Amino acid sequence: MTPVISVAGLVKSFGRTRALDGLDLEVEPGEVHGFLGPNGSGKSTTIRILLGLLRADAGDVRMLGGDPWNDAVELHGRLAYVPGDVTLWPGISGGEVIDLMGRLHGGLDRRRRAELLERFDLDPRKKARTYSKGNRQKVALVAALASDAELLLLDEPTSGLDPLMEAAFRDCVEEMRRNGRTILLSSHILAEVEALCDRVSIIRLGRTVESGTLSELRHLTRTSIAVETERPISGIEEWPGVNDLVLNGTQARFDVDTAHLDTAVRHLSELGVRSLTSTPPTLEELFLRHYGQAPDPEAGEAA
Amino acid sequence: MTGSGVLLRFLLRRERRGLVWWLLGATVLFGYQSAGSQSLYSTPEDLAKLRQTMGGNTAIVAMSGPTELLDTIGGEVVFEIFGYLAIVVALMNMFLVGRNTRSDEETGRAELIRSARVGRHAPLIAALCLAGLADVAVGTLVFAAGVGTGLPVGGSVLVGAAIAALGLVYATLTAALVQVFQSTRGVYGAVALALGVSYMLRAAGDVGGGALSWASPIGWGQRTFPYSDNRWWPLLLSIAATVITLLAALALLDRRDFGAGLLPARPGRATAGWSLGSPYGLAWRLQRGALAGWTAGAFLLAAAYGSFVDSVQDFATDNPEIADYLGGSANVVDSFLALTLAIMALLAAAFGITGVVRMRAEETSGRAEPVLATPTSRGAWLASHLLVALGGSALMMAVAGFGEGLAYAFSVSDPAQIPRLTAVALVHVPAIWLLVGLAALGLGWLPRFTAPIAWTAFGYCAVIAVFAGSTDLPEWAQSLSPFTHIPEVPLETFSATPLLTIGIVATVLLIGGYVGLRRRDLGY
Numbered sequence: 001m002t003p004v005i006s007v008a009g010l011v012k013s014f015g016r017t018r019a020l021d022g023l024d025l026e027v028e029p030g031e032v033h034g035f036l037g038p039n040g041s042g043k044s045t046t047i048r049i050l051l052g053l054l055r056a057d058a059g060d061v062r063m064l065g066g067d068p069w070n071d072a073v074e075l076h077g078r079l080a081y082v083p084g085d086v087t088l089w090p091g092i093s094g095g096e097v098i099d100l101m102g103r104l105h106g107g108l109d110r111r112r113r114a115e116l117l118e119r120f121d122l123d124p125r126k127k128a129r130t131y132s133k134g135n136r137q138k139v140a141l142v143a144a145l146a147s148d149a150e151l152l153l154l155d156e157p158t159s160g161l162d163p164l165m166e167a168a169f170r171d172c173v174e175e176m177r178r179n180g181r182t183i184l185l186s187s188h189i190l191a192e193v194e195a196l197c198d199r200v201s202i203i204r205l206g207r208t209v210e211s212g213t214l215s216e217l218r219h220l221t222r223t224s225i226a227v228e229t230e231r232p233i234s235g236i237e238e239w240p241g242v243n244d245l246v247l248n249g250t251q252a253r254f255d256v257d258t259a260h261l262d263t264a265v266r267h268l269s270e271l272g273v274r275s276l277t278s279t280p281p282t283l284e285e286l287f288l289r290h291y292g293q294a295p296d297p298e299a300g301e302a303a
Numbered sequence: 304m305t306g307s308g309v310l311l312r313f314l315l316r317r318e319r320r321g322l323v324w325w326l327l328g329a330t331v332l333f334g335y336q337s338a339g340s341q342s343l344y345s346t347p348e349d350l351a352k353l354r355q356t357m358g359g360n361t362a363i364v365a366m367s368g369p370t371e372l373l374d375t376i377g378g379e380v381v382f383e384i385f386g387y388l389a390i391v392v393a394l395m396n397m398f399l400v401g402r403n404t405r406s407d408e409e410t411g412r413a414e415l416i417r418s419a420r421v422g423r424h425a426p427l428i429a430a431l432c433l434a435g436l437a438d439v440a441v442g443t444l445v446f447a448a449g450v451g452t453g454l455p456v457g458g459s460v461l462v463g464a465a466i467a468a469l470g471l472v473y474a475t476l477t478a479a480l481v482q483v484f485q486s487t488r489g490v491y492g493a494v495a496l497a498l499g500v501s502y503m504l505r506a507a508g509d510v511g512g513g514a515l516s517w518a519s520p521i522g523w524g525q526r527t528f529p530y531s532d533n534r535w536w537p538l539l540l541s542i543a544a545t546v547i548t549l550l551a552a553l554a555l556l557d558r559r560d561f562g563a564g565l566l567p568a569r570p571g572r573a574t575a576g577w578s579l580g581s582p583y584g585l586a587w588r589l590q591r592g593a594l595a596g597w598t599a600g601a602f603l604l605a606a607a608y609g610s611f612v613d614s615v616q617d618f619a620t621d622n623p624e625i626a627d628y629l630g631g632s633a634n635v636v637d638s639f640l641a642l643t644l645a646i647m648a649l650l651a652a653a654f655g656i657t658g659v660v661r662m663r664a665e666e667t668s669g670r671a672e673p674v675l676a677t678p679t680s681r682g683a684w685l686a687s688h689l690l691v692a693l694g695g696s697a698l699m700m701a702v703a704g705f706g707e708g709l710a711y712a713f714s715v716s717d718p719a720q721i722p723r724l725t726a727v728a729l730v731h732v733p734a735i736w737l738l739v740g741l742a743a744l745g746l747g748w749l750p751r752f753t754a755p756i757a758w759t760a761f762g763y764c765a766v767i768a769v770f771a772g773s774t775d776l777p778e779w780a781q782s783l784s785p786f787t788h789i790p791e792v793p794l795e796t797f798s799a800t801p802l803l804t805i806g807i808v809a810t811v812l813l814i815g816g817y818v819g820l821r822r823r824d825l826g827y
Contacts, residue, residue, distance in 0.1 A: 014827065048672075048825075048826070051672075051675070051676050053672060053675060053676070053824070053825040053826060054824045054825070054826075054827075055822075055823075055824060072680070073678050073679070073680045074678070076675075076676055076677050076678045076679075077677075077678040079676075080676075081673060081676035083669060083672055083673060085669060086669075086673075087668050087669040087670050088670065089588075089589060089670060090409075090486070091486075091488075091571075091592075092571065092579075092588065093570070093571025093572055093573070094571075095571070095572060095573040095574050095575065096571060096572055096574070096575040096576075096579055098575075099574055099575035099579065099580070100575055100579050100580065100584075100585060101673065101674075101677060103575070103579075103580035103581070104580075104581070104582070104674065104677035104678065104679055105677050105678065106678065124573045124574070125570040125571055125572065125573045126570060126571065127568060127570070127571045129409065129485075129486065129568075130568060140673065143673075153676075
């Protein structure tokens with residue numbers, strides 16, 4: 001299958017700042033792809049290049065089989081976009097904005113529009129000047145989700161939403177996935193990405209540092225183990241890939257490189273396991289590892 | 304009140320650039336008028352004759368002020384300029400107060416300030432102090448301009464005080480209306496309406512018995528009769544009005560929520576109407592209010608000019624030497640028509656430029672981004688806004704010509720003036736479009752400088768238009784303004800060639816702007 005989005009070696013500078021420095025990104029059809037990175041790492045710039053609003057300095061960018069800069073208008077007919085910071089026209093009501101965006105897209109599903117307004121609990125009669133940040137975000141979300149676009153570009157779409165609305169948003173994304181839509185979801189809310197995304201790309205300073213499914217990425221990090229055995233545990237520090245050991249007779253807590261998990265479990269079973277809890281690494285740990293607060297930076301380099 | 308001092312210092316810093324221009328404008332207005340009047344009517348005989356002709360002319364009295372002012376040359380200056388000066392100073396106060404209170408609340412900036420150790424009244428008090436300082440400065444500068452051009456000291460002090468007092472009335476009036484309306488636009492609309500009503504009341508009063516003038520803050524100022532009677536007591540009315548509106552503003556402020564107005568905001572439509580469905584519909588929706596306002600203003604101003612034409616003719620017949628100065632008594636009506644329509648053309652160009660500058664604001668605010676992420680091409684987005692800017696400015700000219708023609712036609716009972724002046728007004732359209740085209744070129748290639756480029760060009764054309772006859776600017780400097788190439792109909796005969804040339808240049812600039820916009824990054 002040809003990827004929906006395929007970016008290789010993307011470079012973009014603004015004056016002397018290099019916003020993107022050889023970024024790579026592949027989004028397969030039908031997947032929800034998490035686009036992770038801290039503020040200012042280049043997520044929005046990448047999305048603006050995909051929208052043809054900015055022109056790439058170097059690199060290959062293909063989206064939906066076309067060139068985002070030259071074929072912008074045709075491609076825009078097949079995608080919907082939610083900006084990270086939604087600004088609206090103060091004197092125009094939310095309902096009017098939703099209809100306008102729908103019509104610019106070539107029509108929208110009235111039934112779906114009504115249903116989304118209900119789900120996001122949005123009053124369409126209020127003028128945009130009186131909307132809170134969250135409500136402006138909802139206007140953009142309803143406009144995008146009511147369209148029948150095959151690709152959705154969502155730039156931190158839940159940054160102003162309360163937890164209830166965030167849940168409503170997740171339900172909508174699940175539905176979209178079931179309908180076979182492709183979604184690029186830029187975010188720094190890791191729980192959201194973990195819950196929604198099939199694959200993840202982590203970027204830093206305008207460059208992709210990690211990309212793959214969540215399980216692939218987890219493989220590169222450590223699993224936390226808490227264990228109680230029949231016989232006293234000894235020699236554990238000799239096992240490969242073990243870190244941060246806390247030993248107390250027959251009880252132990254330690255982290256193990258996921259690559260060496262199997263060896264550790266085999267050693268433990270020889271001691272007679274009474275209870276065992278293993279916690280897979282969270283995305284947060286993965287993420288932090290790339291941004292300087294890693295528990296052990298060498299582990300990252302070795303991987 | 305806590306924090307007012309700190310806020311005032313901040314506001315002074317924030318407004319210092321704009322304020323200089325307002326102060327300079329007011330000073331130049333008064334100083335220029337004073338110098339001009341004194342050289343034109345240098346002898347007491349001139350002044351006596353002027354009193355006869357001007358004082359007996361209803362239209363001139365309605366446009367200017369009470370005839371009692373015409374006793375001295377200083378009074379004559381006040382008679383001619385005080386109305387305009389009042390408008391400039393009232394608008395300055397409206398913007399100073401409105402921008403630093405309601406529009407800060409509207410954008411949410413004030414929330415941050417109010418969350419600090421700052422009292423509820425502090426932002427309003429700080430804005431009013433800023434306006435008060437500006438009014439004192441205007442008063443002092445007008446005084447200096449008066450004395451500097453050789454007018455008596457006593458009268459100059461009074462006229463300075465009168466204009467400062469008038470400014471204070473409008474500052475506190477704005478402060479009170481800020482509490483009522485939730486949007487800055489609503490506030491400005493209400494203040495502008497109040498200003499228009501004041502002007503009309505004083506016009507009606509000065510033409511009639513004078514009673515209605517006492518209902519207008521502009522009337523209070525004029526009726527101090529600086530340089531002639533020099534009476535101070537009418538300023539007590541200004542001070543009383545200032546105190547009452549200030550107390551009202553503070554009382555109303557205590558009765559409303561932050562960000563809200565006393566008038567609840569009307570809810571909008573739940574669904575979009577048929578017209579809001581394309582980039583063109585959006586551009587129309589965003590600019591229709593402004594276009595309606597500008598067009599209505601153009602119509603009223605042009606109608607006022609039109610009603611004036613007949614008096615100009617009489618005036619020229621009575622004052623052959625002034626008629627000579629204006630280009631001969633036979634031509635004086637036509638040259639007046641040409642001049643006033645050129646002023647209308649500048650107004651229409653200003654509207655067109657605001658349309659292009661607005662596109663840049665759409666871009667930097669992020670509002671253009673979601674529109675351009677739909678199958679709307681950059682060309683369609685540009686075309687939609689330009690269509691309103693170009694079409695709207697042409698409409699303004701047509702309406703201005705119609706209005707001037709209508710009023711003139713009534714006063715001389717000649718309906719043929721209506722189509723004639725409408726056609727004459729439309730002759731200016733290519734030059735207006737050239738300025739809009741220049742703004743579009745800026746938007747395409749030097750987006751950050753769109754507004755400075757467009758307004759500098761506009762200012763240049765305005766200066767050339769106003770001072771072309773009276774100064775000896777070199778030929779080439781004048782010819783830089785497209786308006787100087789427009790045949791001065793009805794004074795000159797019409798010729799199509801310059802219009803075509805200007806039209807072609809305008810088209811080239813517009814296309815150039817499109818080419819630039821197509822190839823550049825958006826939003827930066």
